[in-house]
Amino acid sequence: MSLTETDRELIASAIEAISRRYRNDWQEVGAALLTRSGRRFVGVNLDAYLGRMAVCAEAVALGQVITQLGEAGIETIVAVRHPKPHETDREVRVVSPCGACRELIFDYDRGARVLVPGPDGVEGVRISELLPNKYSRERVL
Numbered sequence: 001m002s003l004t005e006t007d008r009e010l011i012a013s014a015i016e017a018i019s020r021r022y023r024n025d026w027q028e029v030g031a032a033l034l035t036r037s038g039r040r041f042v043g044v045n046l047d048a049y050l051g052r053m054a055v056c057a058e059a060v061a062l063g064q065v066i067t068q069l070g071e072a073g074i075e076t077i078v079a080v081r082h083p084k085p086h087e088t089d090r091e092v093r094v095v096s097p098c099g100a101c102r103e104l105i106f107d108y109d110r111g112a113r114v115l116v117p118g119p120d121g122v123e124g125v126r127i128s129e130l131l132p133n134k135y136s137r138e139r140v141l
């Protein structure tokens, strides 16, 4: 799936969110989410001294949606990573969601589209493509 103008705006929103709130070792990833009703939400990750308390940017963005709208449909979601101060590549780039976020995104909208880095640049893929054979209570073999 190629990128639409809406996808580019979503990426720009994620970049803006993390660029505004970047804090080395604490806030390094931004996410933007387009709901099925066409509203856009952003979030940044919450790192923590106690690592298991850390929360990904995608989860924060989804939490905003649930809190403010009470709906969870995810049309498209994207995460971007801000470089650390010592990195020479200063570009904020699209990153793939971690395994836990793949589970979360799938649980809230199994038809969600995710923007990920591909061989020819950023591309849109279905969450089911990123999480084949997902664990499910519904599927008993």
Ligand SMILES: [Zn+2]
Binding pocket: 056, 057, 058, 097, 098, 099, 100, 101, 102
């Ligand atoms: Zn994650």
